[in-house]
Amino acid sequence: MKLNEKVYCNVCGANNEDPTKVLVQAVFGQNPVHICTSCIPSVIHGGSDVVKTNDELKAQVEG
Ligand SMILES: [Zn+2]
Numbered sequence: 302m303k304l305n306e307k308v309y310c311n312v313c314g315a316n317n318e319d320p321t322k323v324l325v326q327a328v329f330g331q332n333p334v335h336i337c338t339s340c341i342p343s344v345i346h347g348g349s350d351v352v353k354t355n356d357e358l359k360a361q362v363e364g
Contacts, residue, residue: 302335302355304362311352312340314361 302309308317308324311334315322324335327344329352336344336352343351353361 302358304359308335309358309362310337310340311335311355311358312343313337314353314358315339 302311309315310322310324311329315337317324322337322339324337325341327334327336329349332355334352334355340351
């Protein structure tokens, strides 16, 4: 998810200020999402259940 010039992982919420994370764009349903390299295995095994929607993630990021 892109928010305020940052890109957030839709699984763990990490953002691209962390140089160890590489975020990859993907599409779930009709929604563009981003997944970091650490979470890609979880998505492959857990499927869309582990991916938060942009609305859910935004609520989490903004507290
Ligand atoms: Zn992640």
